[in-house]
Amino acid sequence: MASVFKPQGKSKYVILYFDEHGRRRKKVGAADKQATERIARDLENRVALLREGVVDARGEARRKHEAKPLSVHVAAWEADLRAKGYTEAWATIASNRVRRLTTVILGEPPAAHDVRRMLNHARAESTGRLTKAVARARLSTLSGEAVQAAIARLRASGWSAQTCNHYRSAVRAFVAWCILSGRLADDPLRGVVGYNVKEDPRHDRRTLSLDEARRLVATAAASERSRFGLDGPSRSLLYRLAMGTGLRYSEIASLTAENFDLDAPNVTVLAAYSKNGETATLPLPPDLAEDLAPRVEATPPSSPVFSLPRDKGAALLRYDLTRAEILYRDASGLVFDFHALRCQFATLSDAAGVTPRVVQRLMRHSTLELTSKYTRPRVVDLEDAAARTPSLRPGATGSATGFSAKTRKSS
Numbered sequence: 001m002a003s004v005f006k007p008q009g010k011s012k013y014v015i016l017y018f019d020e021h022g023r024r025r026k027k028v029g030a031a032d033k034q035a036t037e038r039i040a041r042d043l044e045n046r047v048a049l050l051r052e053g054v055v056d057a058r059g060e061a062r063r064k065h066e067a068k069p070l071s072v073h074v075a076a077w078e079a080d081l082r083a084k085g086y087t088e089a090w091a092t093i094a095s096n097r098v099r100r101l102t103t104v105i106l107g108e109p110p111a112a113h114d115v116r117r118m119l120n121h122a123r124a125e126s127t128g129r130l131t132k133a134v135a136r137a138r139l140s141t142l143s144g145e146a147v148q149a150a151i152a153r154l155r156a157s158g159w160s161a162q163t164c165n166h167y168r169s170a171v172r173a174f175v176a177w178c179i180l181s182g183r184l185a186d187d188p189l190r191g192v193v194g195y196n197v198k199e200d201p202r203h204d205r206r207t208l209s210l211d212e213a214r215r216l217v218a219t220a221a222a223s224e225r226s227r228f229g230l231d232g233p234s235r236s237l238l239y240r241l242a243m244g245t246g247l248r249y250s251e252i253a254s255l256t257a258e259n260f261d262l263d264a265p266n267v268t269v270l271a272a273y274s275k276n277g278e279t280a281t282l283p284l285p286p287d288l289a290e291d292l293a294p295r296v297e298a299t300p301p302s303s304p305v306f307s308l309p310r311d312k313g314a315a316l317l318r319y320d321l322t323r324a325e326i327l328y329r330d331a332s333g334l335v336f337d338f339h340a341l342r343c344q345f346a347t348l349s350d351a352a353g354v355t356p357r358v359v360q361r362l363m364r365h366s367t368l369e370l371t372s373k374y375t376r377p378r379v380v381d382l383e384d385a386a387a388r389t390p391s392l393r394p395g396a397t398g399s400a401t402g403f404s405a406k407t408r409k410s411s
Contacts, residue, residue: 019047070139073183102134144191237295
């Protein structure tokens with residue numbers, strides 16, 4: 001039998017009762033005694049139904065989860081990601097995407113630019129402030145219709161299709177975890193669709209010519225100004241490391257002095273920081289290893305060799321591109337951002353005659369098809385390749401170059 005009493009100095013009554021497992025429970029009721037007694041009777045009835053198996057225990061657990069703020073569940077998911085070995089940065093990024101998307105669902109901005117302003121503000125907020133912003137949301141807030149509408153608002157505000165898809169992936173991963181952990185019975189986001197990235201080519205990348213790549217490296221090396229805490233020679237080495245190994249910005253940021261073996265020479269990216277979740281050891285070009293040696297040797301073993309600011313790779317590179325008089329975005333709309341340095345590595349390896357299978361291994365790709373997307377020969381390279389193919393003209397013994405030259409001369 002449940003008991004109802006008011007603790008001394010408190011405004012609300014308290015209910016003491018036994019749950020379906022015989023454990024003693026306490027629940028805060030209302031300020032009115034009769035209302036609290038009705039709550040107590042409801043609790044006793046629910047416990048009796050659970051004991052008799054009339055009410056599904058899992059359904060009752062989901063009801064309790066629904067009563068908790070959504071922010072509690074997102075925090076639990078974030079903690080679980082870390083426990084499973086995901087990096088601190090990724091756990092924060094994924095969980096904050098769910099929190100930010102929830103702020104769009106909860107708010108009702110009248111125009112697309114209001115969504116952008118709200119989300120740009122939220123992007124700069126700490127996890128704690130975002131948690132407060134979604135405190136009134138519940139799991140049921142993430143209905144398929146609400147999430148689809150929120151993603152559409154992001155898209156209408158000018159966000160790229162790729163970014164919108166990242167937010168969709170994050171919230172779907174969170175919902176899948178809620179199902180596995182018994183918080184939800186089924187998937188409310190089953191019908192939520194993403195966008196076709198090919199229809200929104202904002203970051204189609206290009207590569208540089210060899211002369212341009214060398215000019216970029218030389219310009220950075222000669223720079224006397226620091227950017228985001230990196231001086232010119234450091235930026236020059238950073239670009240060379242990216243173009244010499246195909247490492248991503250975040251992977252380079254994770255490298256400590258212990259990750260370099262300059263005798264081999266090679267560099268190792270730990271599984272926790274590589275995109276495919278596997279430890280990878282990559283060879284270093286000898287000249288790059290020689291130039292990296294003083295920096296690596298001067299760095300404490302567990303300290304990062306390059307202290308890179310988060311999400312500033314493109315801004316870092318654009319500064320030196322401008323000084324080297326190289327366009328960030330060319331006339332055809334193709335960009336050369338930091339990730340394009342990875343494309344540069346694949347393209348330079350391909351141009352040097354490295355077999356596609358070896359390039360695939362160095363790029364750590366699962367398929368050759370994926371590697372082919374990173375090899376970006378320029379138009380002039382394609383034209384040069386066509387000119388150097390063997391001529392099939394009757395009586396010809398050389399390449400097609402001679403034929404092309406005669407044709408141009410006669411015309």
